[in-house]
């Protein structure tokens with residue numbers, strides 16, 4: 581058992597969707613969340629720059645004594661997790677688009693994936709897609725501009741609706757029956773997506789799987805904290821504390837930290 585915190589980082593506020601899944605499955609764990617909103621979006625950046633930002637976030641979480649780090653960002657995972665695993669001793673849990681379950685379950689043989697440019701162009705994503713979805717038509721779409729809107733607190737606006745309509749069109753034309761959310765900011769769009777998608781299209785994201793994997797690794801390494809009755813949840817952002825608080829909902833505090 582270890583009372584040390586789980587560290588979680590994302591390019592911004594989106595990874596709180598993963599924090600929520602982790603907190604639900606592991607309610608006794610102390611957590612520290614870093615929203616690197618000052619440097620969002622990571623999606624259009626090159627691999628090396630993404631790696632550098634991930635190193636900065638990792639070192640801050642390690643300074644704060646984290647026992648395990650969740651890279652709650654598809655773009656950061658697909659571009660930097662190998663580097664992080666090779667260079668730091670703590671376990672890292674990453675998140676990748678859930679293309680495998682979508683490919684296994686599709687009946688129309690067409691699935692859509694909405695993700696950042698950084699994720700869709702990464703070699704890790706190509707590897708996963710070729711391995712698990714080779715016989716399926718995969719309609720890839722870069723969600724240009726979506727992360728910025730979420731970072732500004734706009735999860736349900738006309739601008740967001742118009743962007744999503746544009747991005748979903750080629751997927752719906754191809755008769756997809758699964759939409760994979762390949763970015764941790766996107767679960768916040770589910771209310772609009774449900775209005776825009778026909779009933780037969782299932783939305784898939786990887787948040788729950790990440791929480792389950794976090795639990796498995798903590799157990800394996802004898803680091804699980806399943807007893808603490810008043811865990812501490814810390815949320816830090818290097819930009820706007822209000823948006824972070826808005827997404828977390830009532831009862832949570834967020835602090836500004838320059839990193």
Ligand code: DGL
Pocket residue numbers: 590591592594595620621622623624652653654655656696699727762763764765
């Ligand atoms: N939440 C990040 C992801 O899952 C957003 C990436 C970005 O900042 O562009 O990919």
